[in-house]
Amino acid sequence: MNINIILAGVGGQGILSIATIIGNTAVKQGLYLKQAEVHGMSQRGGDVQSHLRLSDKEIAADLIPMGKADIIISVEPMEALRYLPMLKPKGWVITNTNPFINIPNYPEKEVLLERINKLSHKIALDADEISKNLGSARSSNMVILGAASPFLQLKIEDIEQTIKETFISKGQEVVDVNIACLHAGRDFADKNK
């Protein structure tokens, strides 16, 4: 087992919450993990990415080589495309379609989505809309995680368990809505992959 994941988004969007849940799920199963994060200046609304590597063997580098990522998981559509040079042929792109616009020259949403549609292996969904409908606008990252879950070589029940452990201090209601978001993302992926 060996999987390389690029997590992408904009500083402040909380991509590390996705990384934490995948990471903790993997470590509980005795897998090796390396996860490189971006701290510092870029966190102020700039583009941020995290390299997450899981393996049943020891992992050498903290960074994924170019062209060797199995999956790009992005919480923002333009950021999904920024890391295409990292993706291996036939690698999957899982992305939110709801743009985060904090720059004046952000491209037209339609043009962006058209470009994403041209990718051969992609799951594109409006995670914000889905999480809002489930009653927790702040849980859109769990929808994205759900949509990525078929490609992670991790069992959905194990991911669920980690979500429980992560959010239980905030109450059962928070746990439930996050798990509902996870499954909504998963269902979308199963229907659209």
Add this chain to the structure above:
Amino acid sequence: MQKLLLLGDEAIAQAALDAGISGIYAYPGTPSTEIMEYIQVSKKAADNNVHRQWSVNEKTALEAAIGMSYAGKRAIVCMKHVGLNVAADAFMNVAITGTNGGLVILSADDPSMHSSQNEQDSRYYGQFAFIPVFEPSNQQEAYDMTVAAFDFSEKHNVAVLLRITTRLAHSRAGVKCHYKREQNKLKFPDNPRRFILLPAIARKQYIALLEKQEAIRKDIESSTFCTYIDGEDKSMGIITSGIAFNYLQENYQDKKCPYPIVKITQYPLPLKYINKLADECDSLMLIEEGYPLIEQQIKGLLNRGLKVKGRLDGSIPRVGELNANIIARALGLPDTQGEAVPDIVVPRPPALCTGCPHTDTYKALNEAIEPYGKGRVFADIGCYTLGALPPHNAIFTCVDMGASITMAKGATDAGLNQAVAVIGDSTFCHSGITSLFDCVMENTPLTVFILDNSTTAMTGGQKSHASGKIENICLGLGVDKDHIHVIKPLPKEHDKNVEIIAKELKHQGVSVIIPERECIQTLKRKTRTQK
């Protein structure tokens, strides 16, 4: 033994606690900040009463740590690479005094300048000062070598410089935390006079330091952290430093590297291994994260004899962080790359947050200074440096901590009128107070903005010591109280603020304007916790 999932920074923090430190001293700076933050929330640190407060700057931090070492206890001091410049006076001289309790000085370098003004390589400071350098290659080694560094420091009575880079600092992996040791007891140095650097003593101490180097090198040559890994193809031997080793290994995932490798993680260099490699191989390749320090050392002045490939001959780019692809190209292995970035993707530079107080300050300043023209606002290091970017385009310099005020002074001395300095509360405390005193002593006609957002914002909201005390500090330095103004950087106060600034720009002496409003990020965090 269970592994903890730790950032490199956190592995070092845990190791320092396990090695029995009595104190950590630091000033926040990416990528070193998380070491102190980890210890500040550690139960073990609280239970054992480990000192864990932020210092005013890196120099005061290192000096306090030297004091703790003098008293016989173990201390770690942490900073980013440019912080070591600030602490350099203390650093160079603690090499001469030597240490008593174990002293580890951590400097976190930032190759490729992810969050810094330069990519200087701290290993040169070690070489410069004759202080041994430890450079772990992964998170487990970060833990193990921090523990080892304290013993090494106490064995040789020297400080140890622990050098890491962004990628190790901010990358997480499983770490076995296997060590446990009590704190030292108070104990005076065997020879207390060695801490008195009068010339007569310093000369002796300096010779003693030079004489120690061979014993230090021998220890490094017999340590398990530097290794020789044999390979069949002797047409080339490879020397790696720190995490560069991992990028080499990444290229040999399913097979063994055919070339012999010397993995270096400690300095002065383990010559035993390097000589062996040079004797056996037809050429050498150097893979170093940072400057070509080893390459320069072994290449020699005239570059005769053995062919040496690395950053100096262009086999590896002279600047920037390494990665596996760069190494693949240097070794002539197949390179990989996915699809190109589509043209519609545009850069997304960092920006001031929506609702940031600095935005309102810059709006008012831009309007007030407009009649005098651009190019006269000297800024400093912090979130407000982002005022250099559109839509603000409000500042024109950012050089080093505290430079805003003194550069504005120099420009005024040169004849530039209506010079303005912009500095944050934490940076002012770090290095701006002395700069302002220079201006007060000459009553230099300039206007200093001290942006008080009650925190060290750029590094994630650490305590800022000067916050709320700035007015009194300025009064104490001798700034005329009629020319100190505390303003509220809010849209509704805009016209009033412009008027105050315009008036002070005309003042023929030192004016201080203190825009006071809490950082929107720390404010949000507080509101969330209160809910």
